Amino acid sequence: MGNLIWHEYSRLLSITSCVYTIWASFWGFYYRKFFWDFVGGIVRSPGGLQPSRANAIFITLIVKAPIIQILSMILAFVILAIEFPLPQLKGSSIHRSFIVRVPLLLLQAFLTVLFYQNKFEKAKEEGDLLFFPSTVQKHKEGEIEYEIRLCPALQHKPHLPTPHFDPRQKNPDGKPDPFEPPYIENLYIGEVKDEEDGKEYVALLNKYCVIPLHFLLASKKYESQASPLLPPDLVQIYLLLLAAKKAGSPFFAFYNCGDRSGASQPHKHIQLLPLEDENGPPSNRLALNPRKITLERPFSLSSLPYANHIFRLPLMSVSTPIDEIEEKLSQAFLSLLDLVISTVRHDPHYPAGTPSYNAVLTLDHLHLIPRAEENYTLKETGDQLSINAVGFAGMLLVKSEDELEAVKREGVGKILRGVGLESIHDMQVEGTALEAEQVIQS
Ligand code: B4P
Secondary structure (H helix, E strand, O other): OHHHHHHHHHHHHHHHHHHHHHHHHHHHHHOOOEOOOOOOOEEEOOOEEEOOHHHHHHHHHHHHOOHHHHHHHHHHHHHHHHHOOOOOOOOOHHHHOHHHHHHHHHHHHHHHOOEOOOHHHHHHHOOOOEEOOOEEEEEEEOOEEEEEEEOHHHHHOOOOOOOOOOOOOOOOOOOOOOOOOOOOOOOEEEEEEOOOOOOEEEEEEOOEEOOOOOEEEEEOOOOEOOOOOOHHHHHHHHHHHHHHHHOOOOEEEEEEEOOOOOOOOOEOEEEEEEOOOOOOOHHHHHHHOOOOOOOOOOEEOOOOOOOOEEEEOOOOOOOOOHHHHHHHHHHHHHHHHHHHHHHHHHOOOOOOOOOEEEEEEOOOEEEEEEEOOOEEEOOOOOOEEEOOHHHHOOEEEEOOHHHHHHHHHHOHHHHHHHHOOOOOHHHHOOOOEEHHHOOOOO
């Protein structure tokens, strides 16, 4: 009797481990990482972790092609067929043999420890990360193809009121600060430090996640979300974007600055979202269109119905010296911020105080969009849409089918214009470039 219980217990254990292996291998196809790449690896800045040459075979078999993940999955199905068992195997010598099981289970253990078991999945399974499934529809208006993401599950997310943003005061509303330690272990990814400035940041998975692997880079010491991006902020974001591109999964970064920008947390944080299109989100793809552009001068996309200020960045890579990256990004940011301030000043109704704006950063452009309002009220349904930088990247978020249809009828451009400002680029043109004028005669 005792033996029977032990046998049944081992069988259930083996079945559980196989089911987990199939699940982990499936995710391992998408998020390819050799788990032990830090052994013998070198951390370079810029560039991140460079695995040792001795690990090249594992990088090939896990990252370049998911061979180990495929083998793990096949092996798990084979063990399941023996343990369950398949009718054809029931009572056969393989089904009754311990000798067959031992090497198969050892091989399974060896294969599965090689590849990364996703932190995102763990955080989700243990309830620290709330994932809201969604679907995306393309919606073309003029030259831009917007992406409208329908996420009905977000209706159940607790609504956070816009905090009081006071750049001089720490945590002005006195609410718990999610970006202060102690961090939720399952959301904690790691920390980075700016080599020049010594400024430290913590990287955390987004707790309320719509796109898997959405993460945040928050300043370790409290800084206000109403303060501008500083040179080390820009450098660290850019290095992360470079590292992501190198790892084969492009991201873009965004920053909601000020109380009219769609931000809900007062502690300075920049957000990074994975991309399906390596040319960036829709607004970046549009900015790439006028291909012959004068570098080192801001420009505006006149086909968009709201004020937008864009700077095309020079080509930089992991081997570009940090000083140079810092100089280029700071110069771009300051020239765009000047334009944001002059756009805001031109609006007689804009309230006094720090202006709000959204920033979108890709490896090829920095976009700054001045903001007049946080929310847009849909004429048809009366629903309020909170728009953040992702909206101005060309990716709108709606929470119901009715909202989706109302947005399409009202027009995304009109909605963005409703929370943005009128473009005065024609008046600002000195020192900047108009698309039509920026073509270099080749
Ligand atoms: P904020 O800059 O303050 O504001 P936000 O991104 O607009 O988020 P909001 O909270 O207003 O979310 P919303 O319902 O509009 O960012 C704060 C960030 O911190 C948020 O990402 C929040 O989730 C995160 N956070 C809060 N508490 C945390 C904690 N304890 N640990 C870690 N992170 C924490 O939108 C819901 C989500 O969808 C947001 O993440 C938003 O960025 C994202 N989103 C918006 N538009 C999207 C689109 N088109 N596609 C995909 N995702 C989109």
